[in-house]
Amino acid sequence: MEVVRLLDIRNLYVSIGDKQVLKDVNLRVGSGETHALFGPNGTGKTTLLNAIMGLPRYEVDSGSILFKGQDITRMSMDQRARLGIGMAFQRPPAIRGLKLKDLIKIINPGADGGRILKQMDFENFANRDVNRGFSGGEVKRSEMVQLLAQQPDFTMLDEPDSGVDLENIKLIGEAIDILTQKDTRPSARIKSGIIITHFGHILDYMKTDRAHVMLGGSVVCSGDPKEILEQIKANGYEGCVACMCPAK
């Protein structure tokens, strides 16, 4: 019998407009696992996350995305969110007239907004319009606050450490650990996550179980996060091109 993975992407091809960006992506993330996604710019990492979330511009040409054993390839974004997928946006829009504390309630009426805002040292932003006039680091914290309210089973983070100072990286790393239940013993963890990071700074402040490298729209290498990051640091992505070990 095949084990049902939390997320199971099979032979996925995705286009934006006329351009096919993802080519034969295969990726599996099990319950309780947190994965890191590496790769040079323009290689399809953000596209992959957006396709998993179901953003409208991302057209699936073929292949499938299974989540909790269900085929979600054609599902609407809000359905996916309600099924347990959550994403931190890299450049989220500002929403005029919508206060962050009100959005928290809308996302999850049962969420303890006060505690979450305190956790992210973000109480002063409760009454501000969502993302309006926020600095780069504030936007990231706003995203984490919303995800902590949403409590997704599968959290996707697109460069949560870019443009963020060290103090905030630590805060965000802690939030990711909460979202992915790193405070419980490994076998008891259910929640999972995937994180795109360029420099890996944030990996010093959070725990990851596995890493993947994307090149040219495909996942070309998977393995231990530290080992892969060391390889990239030593040899660059050219090293990965040379290696091209198949994804498992």
Place this chain on the structure above:
Amino acid sequence: MHVPGEVKERAEKARDKKALYGTDVDLKSYESKAEAHQEVAKPEDLPADVKKAALDVGVSLDKESSGAYVQMDQSPVIAESTYEGVEVMDIATALEKYDWLQDYWWKLVAPDADKYTADVAQSPPAGYFLRAKAGAKTVFPIKSCLYLGSTNLNQRVHNVIIAEEGSELHVITGCTTPAHVQRGLHIGVSEFFIKKNAKVSFTMIHSWGQEVEVRPRTGIVMEEGSSLSNNYILLRPVKTIQTFPTCSLNGKGAVASFNTVIYSTMGNIDVGSNVFLNAPDTSAESISRVVSVGGDVIARGRMTGKVPGARAHLECVGLLLSDNGRIYSIPELDGQSRDLDMSHEAAVGRISEEELDYLMARGLTSDEATSVIVRGFLDVEIKGLPEELKQEIKNITQREDLKGA
């Protein structure tokens, strides 16, 4: 008696004079005589449907206030002040009592401005007289409701508001018809005198029937150091509305802010403000937010800067959610001096897909996300109001029954 011959004469000559803006209303198709209504001793004694209608436009007469005025058709049924420094009277009584009121009567709105003002000038006066005495500072608003309760009636109102030196006055006025009145006409003349260092907020909420026509005519004059926050909210269907209040900032350092929030489903809505910055260091801001799912909305804003150092900003932003609607935004800046700082921002468009996607990725359906964005858009941050009043206004614009398209 109350109306000097000269006013009547001028009005007579203008009885067929069409207004500059808006569709033309056939005054003869409306009844000018209304059945008289009995005065009541206190707001609780008002008929249930009047209380309900008032509440519907945000006028909770039983909550804390500095006074109340309710007019049913042409009859003032309650006019009371609950705050020492404030006078609330019906205007006919006030004209009897104070001879000096003639110095304010028809001074900011011309009786011959158009056929509507002419019609009011030729009718027996009805409306409210509000006066904050020098130095009197209210926290709670005076609450007023103008109730048009008879089908086909031409309801005429003439109000005078005086905020004397150093006073603070907050007024919330709801103008409304009950569900059974479909057709009617409301003409309201209002004259505001805001004296030295006085602070006034005036919030008007309109809720009419689908066959009701509305022609408010407003003049405002502001002295040195005074401030005004003028807010207009229209969220329910109406046949036609046309209003273009004129505000003159005549004293040094006067500050005026106009906020307009409109949710249009039908009809012809032509609203805006016409502000003259006549003194040094004056500043004015006009912000209008329009959401349309139908009907024609013309959002006007005109600022005229006449002296160096005056500052003015206009913002007309519209969300057009349907092919059946039209939003025509007309921001006008008229600079007539050096060293002015005048600007405007106008935009008409649809809901941003990026914002929709963002909220949907948080689990909101497309409809829920649309509604959240529309309500946020209509939630204008109104400055200078007491917290209680801010909350009341927020409750009106955030109501569940205004879920958007």
